[in-house]
Amino acid sequence: MASKGTAQTQHFDAVLIAAPTHQAASMITGFAPELSSLLAQIEYASTAILVNIYKLSDIKHPLRAFGLVIPAAEKRKIFAVAFASRKFLGRAPEDCIQLRTFIGGAMQSEMLEHTDEELQEIVRSELDDILGLQGKPLFSKLLRHNQSMPQYHLGHLELVEQIEQQASRYPGLELAGNAYRGVGIPDSIQSAEDAAERLMLTLTADASAQAP
Missing domain, CATH: 3.90.660.20 (Protoporphyrinogen oxidase, mitochondrial; domain 2)
Structure with missing residues (x-):
């Protein structure tokens, strides 16, 4: 475990970010600035x-x-x-x-x-x-x-489609939560299940490609 005040780098096969989009935006701005900018637009x-x-x-x-x-x-x-x-x-x-x-x-x-x-x-x-x-x-x-x-303002679904298109450029990265296609608990659960399923498909495809 990293001590206070020090940075630590870890490697994962896949990452699912289920944080609010303004927090997700700050997490990925270093390597995905366009996606980060789109996420930050959700109020x-x-x-x-x-x-x-x-x-x-x-x-x-x-x-x-x-x-x-x-x-x-x-x-x-x-x-x-x-x-x-x-x-x-x-x-x-x-x-x-x-x-x-x-x-x-x-x-x-x-x-x-x-x-x-x-x-x-x-x-x-x-x-x-x-x-x-x-x-x-x-x-x-x-x-x-x-x-x-x-807040689902006018044009929200179009913004979500742009976010999904940008996110697809980063295999192994998925987004989930109530900011995309429904704010209720069932919607959030469905969002997480869909994102997890996409990640599993990506990992399975990667494993198949690496198999001898």
Whole structure:
């Protein structure tokens, strides 16, 4: 293992990069500048998620849903709330509910400039107005995800096709993740499986070519 402050070179038959594209771009700029430049064009947004657990008796709303998405026209300071323990059992005691509130995103990036304490108060105020909170949460944790949400702007698929064409110039290098052809978990899994399959085909072809 390399000591702190020293560089180390290792050799691999194949590499799959599943990092966000702005990080992937910095990894390959030394040998693939054109591909790096294309990857850097995919924009990302940041978000914060406040996870709260409340007693059901402290909320006026019946919460007979999996959550809500708030349109920009509402001019709220939050953009979604997931009733997580309604979707997944075991996330909260039976007489409680886990709420996951989303703040920031591409439309309200300025919200992430607030301190953790300010964001918690903003969420409490918004949830009070929407759901009728009457008590304090039994549990609360704020998570910040900086530059974590790839933005699919107009022309995204054309950009992805250019990225794939450039990447094909480097056999043994594959890219995977939520920045290309789908942001959901199933899409990300499919992206990784497809990339791994392509790598295996490349390695198999190389092994066949080297066989006596």
